[in-house]
Amino acid sequence: MVPIVQITNSVQRSYNPSVEAQQNSSSDPTLRKFDPHLRPIPGLDKPVFTVDQIAQHLTRDGRKWNDSNGDGVTQVSYTFDTHGQGETAFNATQKSQARLSMQSWADVANVSFEERTGRGEGHLAFSNSEVPRVAFAQLPGGDGKVLMNPRFGTNAAPALNNHGRYTLTHEIGHGLGLLHPADYDNSGDSTYPSYYRDAVYAQDTRGHTVMSYFDANLSGQNLKGRYSAAPLMGDIAAAQRVYGANYRTRNSDTTYGFNSNSGRDYYQLDHPRNTALFCVWDGGGNDTLDFSRYRQNQTVNLNAESYSDVGGLRGNVSIAKGVTVENAIGGSGHDAIIGNDADNVLKGAAGADWLRGAGGADTFAYDHASDSTLENPDLIMDFESGTDKIDISVLLKNAGIGALTFVRRLSGEPGQAVLGYNRHTNQSRLAIDLTGNGRFDFFLKSHGPINTPDIISNVPVKWAYS
Numbered sequence: 001m002v003p004i005v006q007i008t009n010s011v012q013r014s015y016n017p018s019v020e021a022q023q024n025s026s027s028d029p030t031l032r033k034f035d036p037h038l039r040p041i042p043g044l045d046k047p048v049f050t051v052d053q054i055a056q057h058l059t060r061d062g063r064k065w066n067d068s069n070g071d072g073v074t075q076v077s078y079t080f081d082t083h084g085q086g087e088t089a090f091n092a093t094q095k096s097q098a099r100l101s102m103q104s105w106a107d108v109a110n111v112s113f114e115e116r117t118g119r120g121e122g123h124l125a126f127s128n129s130e131v132p133r134v135a136f137a138q139l140p141g142g143d144g145k146v147l148m149n150p151r152f153g154t155n156a157a158p159a160l161n162n163h164g165r166y167t168l169t170h171e172i173g174h175g176l177g178l179l180h181p182a183d184y185d186n187s188g189d190s191t192y193p194s195y196y197r198d199a200v201y202a203q204d205t206r207g208h209t210v211m212s213y214f215d216a217n218l219s220g221q222n223l224k225g226r227y228s229a230a231p232l233m234g235d236i237a238a239a240q241r242v243y244g245a246n247y248r249t250r251n252s253d254t255t256y257g258f259n260s261n262s263g264r265d266y267y268q269l270d271h272p273r274n275t276a277l278f279c280v281w282d283g284g285g286n287d288t289l290d291f292s293r294y295r296q297n298q299t300v301n302l303n304a305e306s307y308s309d310v311g312g313l314r315g316n317v318s319i320a321k322g323v324t325v326e327n328a329i330g331g332s333g334h335d336a337i338i339g340n341d342a343d344n345v346l347k348g349a350a351g352a353d354w355l356r357g358a359g360g361a362d363t364f365a366y367d368h369a370s371d372s373t374l375e376n377p378d379l380i381m382d383f384e385s386g387t388d389k390i391d392i393s394v395l396l397k398n399a400g401i402g403a404l405t406f407v408r409r410l411s412g413e414p415g416q417a418v419l420g421y422n423r424h425t426n427q428s429r430l431a432i433d434l435t436g437n438g439r440f441d442f443f444l445k446s447h448g449p450i451n452t453p454d455i456i457s458n459v460p461v462k463w464a465y466s
Helices: 017-023 051-058 092-108 163-176 233-243 393-398
Strands: 074-079 111-115 122-128 135-137 145-148 255-258 278-280 288-290 299-301 317-319 327-329 336-338 345-347 354-356 363-365 378-380 389-391 404-407 416-422 427-433 442-447 461-464
Touching: 051 233, 074 092, 092 111, 092 122, 092 163, 092 233, 122 163, 135 163, 145 163, 163 233, 233 278
Parallel strands: 074 111, 074 122, 122 145, 255 288, 278 317, 288 327, 299 336, 327 345, 336 354, 345 363, 354 378, 363 389, 378 442, 404 416, 404 461
Antiparallel strands: 135 145, 416 427, 427 442
């Protein structure tokens, strides 16, 4: 094992003082609650519910469509016919968006939807009507009517993250048996429901469930006027409580966010201006949250039942109960990335990032020199030598480095690296000259010692200590 050497003070004086002060402060952004923004509102005594309690509350009426043939999946037929007086047919956009909303429910629970005139084990009948104020849906057991008022807002033009698509998902939730989080309704009278008066528990907001009427900022989130197109954490748990969890969904390797292969519009990001607003339900595989093209400072949490802050919003991405997501990719801001008990691969990308692997054998991966620099170094909060790894193989390949040489001090040869450890602070530093300019182009810090066997380079490794 190569001896670990100290990195000189002359190098330390080149740090970005503000980043150094932040990373040495007692505030650790990787140690935070799973729902960190939820705060009691002064004067209100609303309890904080667990995910299971929310699921029980959303299904408290016990209404559902029955799996009468016992095949484990409840088949729900649907039509876009008009039946009642004053009802008109959905337009093409409403039909396509309703299908996407139904698909989002089928993804998380053991229900399926088929467009046909004959009734399945359940049935939904979509049409427009100006009778309800916004929209209306019957609970299971009736005719399955789902009525949208086309004169209200974006009901006639539903789209990703607008109120019309959210309303479709909300009403289909009713059609499957989910209730509002409390006994309120928008029945058209003069008294509109109020979070302060009517909410039973703190998370009765659109940041936790599409079945809520109340703004996400009341539970500490900031969605900047966007609406979820698909079931959120409480909705997923509720639908699964009634119909069972659908583990067939995305049970291979899936990426959520940028470079998504999920096949769902609400999990897909194509541009830094796109909005991430979703709760991940995933049936298995080796999965990734990719927020690499966002420029804002972000917090990405891989733990189930946790909320992340990405793309300039707060509490806008969550992971459903029982889901394991293995990998995370940050953007170009100063990100905090939090692993879980799986074997995670964490990439902070550019910016001075805080990385915590938590349990498991974790890999901290680097592709470019700009991912961690002397001015903006990453800080690994809990590196465990012999278990965790630092993967710089892509970094070296991109820089054209064919061999890695550990030295005490640089002499102007590309591929020279210095590995230092301060036993008093329990902090290690890995620094590499990638260009032969006699300077550290790549610079990484960690709490806990790093030894050379912990480094994945995929090139020959030499030692030249003198």
